[in-house]
Amino acid sequence: MFLTFEGVDGSGKTTQANLLAKALRAEGREVVATREPGGTPLGEEVRQILLDGLEMSPWAEASLFAAARAELVERVIAPALEAGQDVVCDRYIDSSLAYQGIARELGVERVLELNLAATHALLPDRTFLVLVDPGVAFQRSSQSDRIEREGERFHRAVDEAYRSLAQMFPDRITPIDGNRTPDEIAEEIRGRLRELS
Numbered sequence: 001m002f003l004t005f006e007g008v009d010g011s012g013k014t015t016q017a018n019l020l021a022k023a024l025r026a027e028g029r030e031v032v033a034t035r036e037p038g039g040t041p042l043g044e045e046v047r048q049i050l051l052d053g054l055e056m057s058p059w060a061e062a063s064l065f066a067a068a069r070a071e072l073v074e075r076v077i078a079p080a081l082e083a084g085q086d087v088v089c090d091r092y093i094d095s096s097l098a099y100q101g102i103a104r105e106l107g108v109e110r111v112l113e114l115n116l117a118a119t120h121a122l123l124p125d126r127t128f129l130v131l132v133d134p135g136v137a138f139q140r141s142s143q144s145d146r147i148e149r150e151g152e153r154f155h156r157a158v159d160e161a162y163r164s165l166a167q168m169f170p171d172r173i174t175p176i177d178g179n180r181t182p183d184e185i186a187e188e189i190r191g192r193l194r195e196l197s
């Protein structure tokens with residue numbers, strides 16, 4: 001299975017991605033855990049350009065995220081799935097749809113098209129969207145990179161964007177209430193996954 005985690009900075013999605021990978025491994029499954037942007041040598045270099053580098057135009061930003069994603073699919077995600085392993089990825093296409101497509105106003109359709117081309121149309125079997133109160137998430141977020149430093153208005157736009165994506169893709173995106181303890185959230189995610197398999 002190909003599973004992804006999404007949410008605004010400070011939502012707790014990374015903690016949940018790690019907990020799920022651990023739980024699946026404890027069941028004896030082989031799990032490849034990875035993250036975006038990054039996850040390959042080229043992807044990590046692109047990550048630096050995106051997060052520590054110069055200002056850039058919105059389409060340059062979307063294209064660089066798509067480039068890192070193309071590399072990750074080709075070298076990590078697709079081979080793992082072909083070998084029968086599970087893949088848990090911290091962020092994927094929906095991050096680009098929310099941040100670049102909606103919050104940066106490039107358009108969901110056009111950003112989706114770019115990303116479907118870059119990934120050979122590989123979509124997750126299930127995407128868990130960790131939703132928390134946007135004010136709380138903003139307080140928690142480290143604001144340590146170029147995109148996180150956009151400020152609270154942008155952060156709220158991304159939160160709204162994710163909520164509309166969940167309505168656009170209800171069969172793939174499962175919203176999860178992230179205003180609880182990490183263990184409670186992890187428990188719900190395990191339950192949701194069991195319902196699917």
Ligand code: TYD
Nearest residue numbers: 009036037065091092095096099100147148
């Ligand atoms: P993030 O996973 O939050 O990195 P870290 O775990 O180090 O905090 O991702 C970094 C930033 O990149 C985050 O603000 C979201 C943004 N991003 C996009 O804007 N589009 C994308 O397609 C992806 C994958 C990330």
